[in-house]
Amino acid sequence: xxxxxxxxxxxxxxxxxxxxxxxxxxxxxxxxxxxxxxxxxxxxxxxxxxxxxxxxxxxxxxxxxxxxxxxxxxxxxxxxxxxxxxxxxxxxxxxxxxxxxxxxxxxxxxxxxxxxxxxxxxxxxxxxxxxxxxxxxxxxxxxxxxxxxxxxxxxxxxxxxxxxxxxxxxxxxxxxxxxxxxxxxxxxxxxxxxxxxxxxxxxxxxxxxxxxxxxxxxxxxxxxxxxxxxxxxxxxxxxxxxxxxxxxxxxxxxxxxxxxxxxxxxxxxxxxxxxxxxxxxxxxxxxxxxxxxxxxxxxxxxxxxxxxxxxxxxxxxxxxxxxxxxxxxxxxxxxxxxxxxxxxxxxxxxxxxxxxxxxxxxxxxxxxxxxxxxxxxxxxxxxxxxxxxxxxxxxxxxxxxxxxxxxxxxxxxxxxxxxxxxxxxxxxxxxxxxxxxxxxxxxxxxxxxxxxxxxxxxxxxxxxxxxxxxxxxxxxxxxxxxxxxxxxxxxxxxxxxxxxxxxxxxxxxxxxxxxxxxxxxxxxxxxxxxxxxxxxxxxxxxxxxxxxxxxxxxxxxxxxxxxxxxx
Amino acid sequence: xxxxxxxxxxxxxxxxxxxxxxxxxxxxxxxxxxxxxxxxxxxxxxxxxxxxxxxxxxxxxxxxxxxxxxxxxxxxxxxxxxxxxxxxxxxxxxxxxxxxxxxxxxxxxxxxxxxxxxxxxxxxxxxxxxxxxxxxxxxxxxxxxxxxxxxxxxxxxxxxxxxxxxxxxxxxxxxxxxxxxxxxxxxxxxxxxxxxxxxxxxxxxxxxxxxxxxxxxxxxxxxxxxxxxxxxxxxxxxxxxxxxxxxxxxxxxxxxxxxxxxxxxxxxxxxxxxxxxxxxxxxxxxxxxxxxxxxxxxxxxxxxxxxxxxxxxxxxxxxxxxxxxxxxxxxxxxxxxxxxxxxx
Numbered sequence: 001x002x003x004x005x006x007x008x009x010x011x012x013x014x015x016x017x018x019x020x021x022x023x024x025x026x027x028x029x030x031x032x033x034x035x036x037x038x039x040x041x042x043x044x045x046x047x048x049x050x051x052x053x054x055x056x057x058x059x060x061x062x063x064x065x066x067x068x069x070x071x072x073x074x075x076x077x078x079x080x081x082x083x084x085x086x087x088x089x090x091x092x093x094x095x096x097x098x099x100x101x102x103x104x105x106x107x108x109x110x111x112x113x114x115x116x117x118x119x120x121x122x123x124x125x126x127x128x129x130x131x132x133x134x135x136x137x138x139x140x141x142x143x144x145x146x147x148x149x150x151x152x153x154x155x156x157x158x159x160x161x162x163x164x165x166x167x168x169x170x171x172x173x174x175x176x177x178x179x180x181x182x183x184x185x186x187x188x189x190x191x192x193x194x195x196x197x198x199x200x201x202x203x204x205x206x207x208x209x210x211x212x213x214x215x216x217x218x219x220x221x222x223x224x225x226x227x228x229x230x231x232x233x234x235x236x237x238x239x240x241x242x243x244x245x246x247x248x249x250x251x252x253x254x255x256x257x258x259x260x261x262x263x264x265x266x267x268x269x270x271x272x273x274x275x276x277x278x279x280x281x282x283x284x285x286x287x288x289x290x291x292x293x294x295x296x297x298x299x300x301x302x303x304x305x306x307x308x309x310x311x312x313x314x315x316x317x318x319x320x321x322x323x324x325x326x327x328x329x330x331x332x333x334x335x336x337x338x339x340x341x342x343x344x345x346x347x348x349x350x351x352x353x354x355x356x357x358x359x360x361x362x363x364x365x366x367x368x369x370x371x372x373x374x375x376x377x378x379x380x381x382x383x384x385x386x387x388x389x390x391x392x393x394x395x396x397x398x399x400x401x402x403x404x405x406x407x408x409x410x411x412x413x414x415x416x417x418x419x420x421x422x423x424x425x426x427x428x429x430x431x432x433x434x435x436x437x438x439x440x441x442x443x444x445x446x447x448x449x450x451x452x453x454x455x456x457x458x459x460x461x462x463x464x465x466x467x468x469x470x471x472x473x474x475x476x477x478x479x480x481x482x483x484x485x486x487x488x489x490x491x492x493x494x495x496x497x498x499x500x501x502x503x504x505x506x507x508x509x510x511x512x513x514x515x516x517x518x519x520x521x522x523x524x525x526x527x528x529x530x531x532x533x534x535x536x537x538x539x540x541x542x543x544x545x546x547x548x549x550x551x552x553x554x555x556x557x558x559x560x561x562x563x564x565x566x567x
Numbered sequence: 568x569x570x571x572x573x574x575x576x577x578x579x580x581x582x583x584x585x586x587x588x589x590x591x592x593x594x595x596x597x598x599x600x601x602x603x604x605x606x607x608x609x610x611x612x613x614x615x616x617x618x619x620x621x622x623x624x625x626x627x628x629x630x631x632x633x634x635x636x637x638x639x640x641x642x643x644x645x646x647x648x649x650x651x652x653x654x655x656x657x658x659x660x661x662x663x664x665x666x667x668x669x670x671x672x673x674x675x676x677x678x679x680x681x682x683x684x685x686x687x688x689x690x691x692x693x694x695x696x697x698x699x700x701x702x703x704x705x706x707x708x709x710x711x712x713x714x715x716x717x718x719x720x721x722x723x724x725x726x727x728x729x730x731x732x733x734x735x736x737x738x739x740x741x742x743x744x745x746x747x748x749x750x751x752x753x754x755x756x757x758x759x760x761x762x763x764x765x766x767x768x769x770x771x772x773x774x775x776x777x778x779x780x781x782x783x784x785x786x787x788x789x790x791x792x793x794x795x796x797x798x799x800x801x802x803x804x805x806x807x808x809x810x811x812x813x814x815x816x817x818x819x820x821x822x823x824x825x826x827x828x829x830x831x832x833x834x835x836x837x838x839x840x841x842x843x844x845x846x847x848x849x850x851x852x853x854x855x856x857x858x859x860x861x862x863x864x865x866x867x868x869x870x871x872x873x874x875x876x877x878x879x880x881x882x883x884x885x886x887x888x889x890x891x892x893x894x895x896x897x898x899x900x901x902x903x904x905x906x907x908x909x910x911x
Contacts, residue, residue, distance in 0.1 A: 024708070037638070038640075038688055041632050041633075041639060045638055045733070046633050046638070055715075093712040093713075094712065096713065096715050100706045100711040100712065100715075100716065101702060102701070102702025102769065104726060104766075105723070107719065107720045107723050111718055111719050112717065113715055130727070132637075135637060143702070144701055146695060146696050147699070154689075207633040207638065208634060240609065241635075243634075244635075325635065325636065329611075331609065437622075438625075439622065485590050485592055485626065486592060487590065487591055487592055488628045488685050490620075490629070490630075491626060
């Protein structure tokens, strides 16, 4: 088969934008998008709140510079400042571009794109389409890709990069419809598979498939992971399911209330109150719960997100999906009653280490979106910056790969190599004597991560977490795949996803244990302050001989000096 | 197979999930497997399926992703009705269940079956492509990103609800036309087409409409409303279908297709007589030649069985036709005014 110029893994916002931009950059290229779900199912659709861009539609005095500052401060000064500059400068252009292509946006009275306040932002700059922004952006991108005739391989599960020396020859993937393992020889590969926060399993707002497949593939190929210890907990997950209530609910004026009826955020962020940055608000909720000011229920302790004072009209028009979700999953109508919430693992700041052009250290391999770590979010991402990230860097990835594809020899994956992958995949998994249940391992992984590598971390807890993960990895060697069919073997797919999560969990725990300071989402009880002298740097995690090896990388400064971060 | 259910915790019910099974590699035809598990209040069908897959039978295959009702992956038929497994409460289904304690889970209809609860979505994607379900912007690609289109909130509201669609294919599964004709455009694609057609940024309304009025298109819908009733996002899909028809008549003229001519003949009969003149309806819709070629044998059979409708001169006006005509005129005038103000 003719090798591809570009193979894109992932059909969410980043992957689709990359495909579109690559075709625009060079229409003669042979491009394929692989996705383990139909692209319109991707987790981009779950982003409710919106995307930040200093359009100045709502606050006339908003500027790109202010957006840059908010993002750097929000990142607790761990973001690379040149990358943030790129992100924020491109923002107005890319939002307008989407608008020009047909994304529906809510509108201001003067018919421009509507904007609302969001956590950690100095001005209301979050562009939105009621509470379905990600969904409508994803639909637009998918529609535009269909229009352009992008070639999709839907329901293909990526297994590994094929690596020769310092470069990749393409990708090995399993066709879910047939169970066949297929080779995609390629000059370049763009990894855009989304985040890894589902490793927290039941304490995560993520889709079941956000298992860090792209990161794990890169990690196994020797590409470093950056800042993996930074996992964002969203303050307002629904108590029972962990599903998310958008920050937009607080943006519209919702209150956080404890069992004493206090708006407790006054204790932690006097000025911004409920609209403090996510890490701070999550810690505040967790502290309220730990200090006994939470509500009690069989499904765990929780707090109230109160929207009742906003009135039925506003809730129905601006937060309709949220209302429906609360009724379906929690049995609560936010018009009449407060919503029971607690923090939930939500976003992975860490990911595949890339430069500002989305290049990884491996020739011909690029990464974009939540899968990558440029880094624009540093130690804590601001609400409304993740959709922006996938759009801006998805586009850059498509453009860069299209420009550079010609530089690389076409990869060629041999039959023999493919056979090796098939054998490795099948080998042992169906074997007799394999008795470990994947569901149990997965749940235990989530539990130990939430408990030991969660919102509040400490040396002994982390040690415990690392031990647990090692034990789980050991037990995984005896995991059982009881479905032996080829067609749509979701049992096998979930086992492979678990393998990816286990590999990455190790890097999260290792990074968290090494970083002896508190910064952004990473809070060490035993090292409660930010330690710029020792830790103002990125961590890198690389796999060598099956073990995590930690390294570091300096933070690019240049715009703003280090300051204490208060809200 | 049964999960251990000997201990009864308060607030749980034993539920038997009767699950549709088919593995194309080994089964010549589908069958059902029963799995009985205890289910608490508040648990969804999807969580129950996950439980069965993790604890009892890992080979059951179904799609699920976001588990929050936004990705559209887990569309399936639960006790005969197409819906999302992740937003469907087990106890709610039980309350309406015909067979006590049993919930039947089957794949969506009208799409090719792959395995168990998984159907092939490709035909739907192919239709989205065929009917240009995208905005072809009036702005050239080279100018994009520089300035916004100014769109009123009123225009946004015209397609706001339609853009809630998550392509879960519940409407596709419930559609009565698709059951008879797999080539039919399908409700989801009509909805998306409508959403594009009321967007002022789109430059290919005419092209899209021209495709929609052909065979298997918008005129094939028989208004059974099943799509709208089953929509998991409560989208008024029939409004979209009517919207496309009205646009087609307005933009392309009455004489364009048999569908529009049928509608016109219908309206004129109602206006004149207050009821249908069925005998000449096919002629007015499809012309005399088509009618003679296609319906003559049936007409002969109908005459033999004395089932023919009365000839036109014998169709008397309905009782109270004068008052009805006044009401009819008033109503059509209202609709016309509404359209005018919408267009503004």
